[in-house]
Amino acid sequence: MLKSIRTIAVATVFGALASSALAQEVTLRFQHFVSPNSANPKYFIEPWAEKVEADSNGRIKVEIYPFMQLGGAAPEQFDLILDGVVDGGWVIPGYQAGRFPEAEAMELPFMVTKSAEEASRAAWAFTQKHLMDDFADVHVIAAHMHGPGIVHKKGAAVAEVADFEGLKLRGPSRPATLLLDKLGATPIGMPVPQFPESLSKGVVDGGVITWEMSPSLKLDELTDSHTDVAGDKSLYNLYFIWAMNKDVYESMPDDLRAVIDANSGLETSAWAGRAHDTGDKVGLEAMTASGNEIAVLSEDATAKIEALGADVTAEWIAEVTKRGMDGAQLVKDAQDAVAEARN
Structure with a gap:
């Protein structure tokens, strides 16, 4: 009888541990370098974080820090992600002139249309063809462009x-x-x-x-x-990536990585572009x-x-x-x- 009780107790403990592992919670700290009221944070970054949390049933918590509150300057963002100082963030590769020369092709004069959504779809396609080696040491979630300069x-x-x-x-x-x-x-x-x-x-x-x-x-x-x-x-126009630390991404449980994956890629890049299109309308109205x-x-x-x-x-x-x-x-x-x- 005692042996049976011990067996049940051990099984209960292992079951609880398995359940705990299944319900593992992850907190991701992402940062950017502008006001939270700017278009990309307001219409993409914050909604993206909320969607990831909802899609994971709350098991992924995404904390967003504006104005580089976790440290560093905007041109250092890629390395802050690479080195794990932050879990993820918004990067302008062009802020480090010469480091990502192939990305400059998307930024050449009169290259893209004034639709940031269209330009961002193009940016994702170009990224997949030419830039994944450049960004191999981080996990790219989206690649996008802003609206017309x-x-x-x-x-x-x-x-x-x-x-x-x-x-x-x-x-x-x-x-x-x-x-x-x-x-x-x-x-x-x-x-x-x-x-x-x-x-x-x-x-x-x-x-x-x-x-x-x-x-x-x-x-x-x-x-x-x-x-x-x-x-x-x-x-x-300017080229951006929304990326996270590769080790952090790979250390997440398979089902939580799947949530990130479902909120990555072409359509996520287009979403980031639409955020800028929305913001451009608001900005033009304000200046007018x-x-x-x-x-x-x-x-x-x-x-x-x-x-x-x-x-x-x-x-x-x-x-x-x-x-x-x-x-x-x-x-x-x-x-x-x-x-x-x-x-």
């Missing part, structure tokens, strides 16, 4: 290429700064968080960034005009309501800028080809991904 500046809106001459303009990436240089501006590369202070102190006369970031950066107060190019292509000048360049002026953008692309192809990559093929594959995303 807009020229925001103090004073009157730019109307001609000549109006760029001598302007000190913030640029977010190497392709963007290469184009600004071609336009005659003085490009100053800097992450988003530095832009408002640089404007207020006169370090820059303006810069290129999306409509959706304008309200949170107070560009209605810090600048006077906002200019887009004509047509359906973006003056410039402020009374600032809202302008669109003429088709003739846009064509001149596009021609300079083509020069940037040709020079980029030559540069990366010298470094052992097939620059022409990278550009073609990026263009094909964009075309496929539009169908």
Whole structure:
């Protein structure tokens, strides 16, 4: 009888342990570098976290930290994830110029359409074809683009290429700064968080960034005009990944990894892009309501800028080809991904 009781007790303990393992809870700490009221955190990052929690029946808890609250600066985000300082986060590979050169193909002037959702579908396809080796040491959840880059500046809106001459303009990436240089501006590369202070102190006369970031950066107060190019292509665009530490991902139980997998990939990338499309509408409305000048360049002026953008692309192809990559093929594959995303 005593033996039976002991057997039942042992079985109960092992059953409880098995149940505990099955119900293992995981807390993931993700961080980003902007206001929680910005479009991507508001319309993608936070809803993504909520969906992962719901899909896991609460077994995965995703904590989101804005403004790099867990430490480090925006350009260090990839390494913070890689080294396990954070479990995951939002990364702009272009903030580390030269480290991920193939990703720049998606950021070349007039490469993608003004639909961030379309551009993000293209970004995921291009990532799968060319960038997974670059990102092999982290677990990529999504790859996406923001909406069209807009020229925001103090004073009157730019109307001609000549109006760029001598302007000190913030640029977010190497392709963007290469184009600004071609336009005659003085490009100053800097992450988003530095832009408002640089404007207020006169370090820059303006810069290129999306409509959706304008309200949170107070560009209605810090600048006077906002200019887009004509047509359906973006003056410039920026490439992002939403990623997590690979060891953390691989250490999760199979069923919880499956939850992450179900909230990854093409459709998740498109969701991130839609967040920017939504934010762009809100940002444009806010800048319009402020009374600032809202302008669109003429088709003739846009064509001149596009021609300079083509020069940037040709020079980029030559540069990366010298470094052992097939620059022409990278550009073609990026263009094909964009075309496929539009169908």
